[in-house]
Amino acid sequence: MLACLCAMLLPAVLHADDDTLAAEVRGKGWIVFPARTEMGDWDVYLMRPDGSQRRNITNTPDANESYPLFSRDGTRVLFRRLARGENIDGNDYGRQGVPVVASSDGTDARVLGGEGDLPWASWSPNGKELVCLSLKGVTFADATTGKVTRTLKRSGFFQQLTWSPDGKWLSGVSNSFGTAWSVARMNATTGETNSVSTTDNCTPDWFPDSKRMIFSNRHASDVAQGKAGWTQLWMADADGKNPQLVYAEDGRHIYGGHVSPDGKYVLFTGNPQEDGDPANGGAPMALMRLADAPVIGGDSAALRKLHPKARSGPVLTLPKGWEPCWTYHEITFTR
DSSP: OOHHHHGGGSOTTHHHHHHHHHHHHTTSOEEEEEEEOTTSOEEEEEEOTTSOSOEESOOOTTEEEEEEEEOTTSSEEEEEEEETTSOOOTTTTTTSSEEEEEETTSOSOEEOSSTTOSTTOEEOTTSSEEEEEETTEEEEEETTTOOEEEEEOOTTEEEEEEEOTTSSEEEEEESOSSSSSEEEEEETTTOOEEEEEOSSEEEEEEOTTSSEEEEEEEOHHHHHTTOOOOEEEEEEETTSOSOEEEEEOTTOEEEEEEEOTTSSEEEEEEESSGGGOTTTTOEEEEEEEGGGOSEEOSSOHHHHHHOTTOBOOOOEEEEEESSOEEEOSOOOOOO
8 A cells, every 4th residue: 555665566657656646735735643753652743745844743752642633724733632651542542631722833732621521522614612422422512611512412423523514414433323333424413313334434534525424444245254354445425325445455454534625635544453553653644636546555456356447556655643634724833
């Protein structure tokens, strides 16, 4: 999947295409992501979409930080801060530590609650509210004070909640549709739900049109045959129709799909370990055009047989990280 690790698997001609893709996205805003520092802790970083101008914006050697999310206008970032000795958990990261809000350059950081408060918080489109998820329900809170303003039943949703750009919907992982790991949609007003994909799915996110979703999927053909399988990146309409493969590769689990603000590109991570391996070093991130989908990395002979029209790239390799988020807002650095 990733050129720096798998160059021997990709035809040399793709390198020029990768360079073209890098030049195409270089000036398209910033990506925020958590990554390990040289001191071994996790901090929040920014970089250009081609991997350049990488900079640490938290610099907290006594703590770990994870799960950064830009507000929709790109002016603020929300993340979790953990104790230095606590490993980031691939399933519980949205409720670990304390919630912190900062300007998008990392300045003016402010702790918004205590340990475990505002779990799985996600920005409202206008940045004035946060939506959160716990076993007690889906809660909506003031983004400045953290005060809860209303609540919905969680209806089986249990992690990875995200508010749609149009404000009408929530996405998340649910155990209410016949499997323990379904990607589902919830009406943000009524609480009504529908499944989007029901076979071993996670890390859902929205397209900017709020009509489609991207998510990780352990494909049904593998599950039906009793195989462990490798997690693939798929997209579908938010009502569950028109599922389509985006990226897959034998030997790598593909997680953390995040669509660019214009809906033309997608970010993701890929790792031989489950959950993107946040307890260790994370994984190299990657970027591709959605217009090039489906793409299959490496040899992946069985996958290529299933998807004979799939391409081999281009796929741009990015530094190691986890759960990236993208804004086209141009950030001004004050330090």
